[in-house]
Amino acid sequence: MQREIDSAARERTITRPLALLRSRVPAAWLQLAMLFAALVAVPLAHGIDNDFWWHLRTGEFILHHGIPKHDPYSWTRAGQPWVAHEWLAEVFIYVAQSAIGYAATLIIFGFVTVGALMLSYTLGRRSGAGTKPLVVLMLFAVVVMSTFVTVRPQIFSWLLFATFLYVLSRHYDGARAPLWLLPPLMAVWVNLHLGFYFGLMLVGCWLAALCFDAVRGREVSLRLPFLIAAACVVATFANPVGPSILAYPFRYLFHSQFASAHVNEWRRPDITIPAHVPVFVFAVLLTLALVTRTRPRPFLWLVSLAVLVLSMEALRNGPFAAIVAVPVVAGVASRRWEAMRASRDSSLRVPLPAALALVIAIAAMLGPVALLHAGNPLSIGAPTQAGFPETEAAYVRGHHPGAGLYNGYNEGGYLIDALYPDVPVFVDGRTDFYGDKLLNDYLDIYKAHDGWQSLLDSYGVQVVMVRENAELATALRTDAAWRLEFTGPIEVVYVRN
Secondary structure, eight states, X not given: OXXXXXXXXXXXXXXXXXXXXXXXXXXXXXXXXXXXXHHHHGGGGSOOOTTHHHHHHHHHHHHHHOSOSBOSSXXXXXXXXXXXXXXXXXXXXXXXXHHHOHHHHHHHHHHHHHHHHHHHHHHHHHTTBOHHHHHHHXXXXXXXXXXXXXSOTHHXXXXXXXXXXXXXXXXXXXXXXXXXXXXXXXXXXXXXOTTHHHHHHHHHHHHHHHHHHHHTTXXXXXXXXXHHHHHHHHHTTOSTTGGGGGGTTHHHHHTOHHHHHHOXXXXXXXXXXXXXXXXXXXXXXXXXXXXXXXXXXXXXXXXXXXXHHXXXXXXXXXXHHHXXXXXXXXXXXXXXXXXXXXXXXXXXXXXXXXXXXXXXXHHHHHXXXXXXXXXXXXXSSSOOOTTSOHHHHHHHHHHOTTOOEEEOHHHHHHHHHHHTTTSOXXXXXXXXXXXXXXXXXXXXXXXXXXXXXXXXXXXXXXXXXXXXXXXXXXXXXXXXXXXXXXXXXXEEEEEEO
16 A cells, blocks of 8 residues: 555656656747746846945945944045935845855846736736736836846845835725834834835825715725824834935935936937837827726826826936836727727737746846947946946055045045945935035036135145046146046046145
8 A cells, every 4th residue: 555655746746847848838828928938138248337335345244344424435525424324225235246246146136027027917807908908018117127226235125126016905905904014114114215205195186086985985094004004104213314214305406416417327318319208108108098098097096107207307206107108008908999998908828838948038138138239247245346436445445544635526436335435425326415516516527627726725626536537627737726646448547745
């Protein structure tokens, strides 16, 4: 008897993998897998994000010294209060980079993005949308999001935003949803990225839609929604600066106009730039979805309006619009046209081994092809320093420790990592921290506008390190108060006489 049981067990062990290999999967799954493989592979060719370096350095700083409350990196605002509002993401970045290397860390961030899109896709399927509109919309979403996929805290906000959207949408539609999960997620989110405000926006839209439905006579219980909303707000207090974090994002509205004018991702989308076109596609589709007779119910209608406005205000908000547009536009299309409904999906299925082989091949090919096209070296272990002033930073650190250094904005994040603690920086990518006054002074100096010499004198700058083609470098060549001391592969170093 025992031999028969063992024989049956061995047979199941053999036949199950064979049955799996003979199985077939829907063609839509293969299409999505190909898109997601591209989304994960292509960012390997991206250059290192300028801000990655100071995030990396801050993660290390926190593990050794705790969360900083005052700026340790600059000399223009040395010791001033600084809110390290992304501290948890920075610790993750440093630990992951140290443990598994840059490429693997980037792949993790790619899969976080895939998770956000999968939640968006699933929400669209639950609305009755078929694979035709969803896969097409997902293609545009991948294009929008692939531009931003790199090692950066913002990507955590995409996944959490999609999670909040999914849970709140399911509850609003009358399905069972784990609302209790939202407050603890908010407590984590507020320490990862300021995008937690998008989560509060979703909760606010959800509460407003329920109140609207109650006014219209729909039988709605508001007690639990108000409790969840209040708990989410209270959960944001669980951060190093407490409730004051709620006021922090307003710095970007009232004290960081420099970013919206001069930092690409904070600028409004430009229809003349091909890479921005998918953002406008989503804007048009969302607008049509809001005004059509088959428009979404009040919750998603309010959310769609909010992300539509935000995506037109700053390019960096485009991914949030993409996450919302996939289920909303597909849902509207499926209610308007029968051919777009899930019931009309193709029955075409693909053998699983062939599907896996194709996806793996695409992932294996796209990364190297993109690398060759972009000309960037692949960062496997340590992040590549190609394109950053590695040689120049080493020279300044060795010859002018503690000097009042003037540096380029784009290189500031790298120099924090390369020079800390020997040489503090003039400025870096933390526009919310520096404020418009200092940043505009920085730009006047860099562009050699009238009065640039006086600004250098007033700040007490002793060493200048900028790109050789910068207007400031050109002006310094003929200024008797300065001498060229070092020429590196990327930048030049001038020292005051």
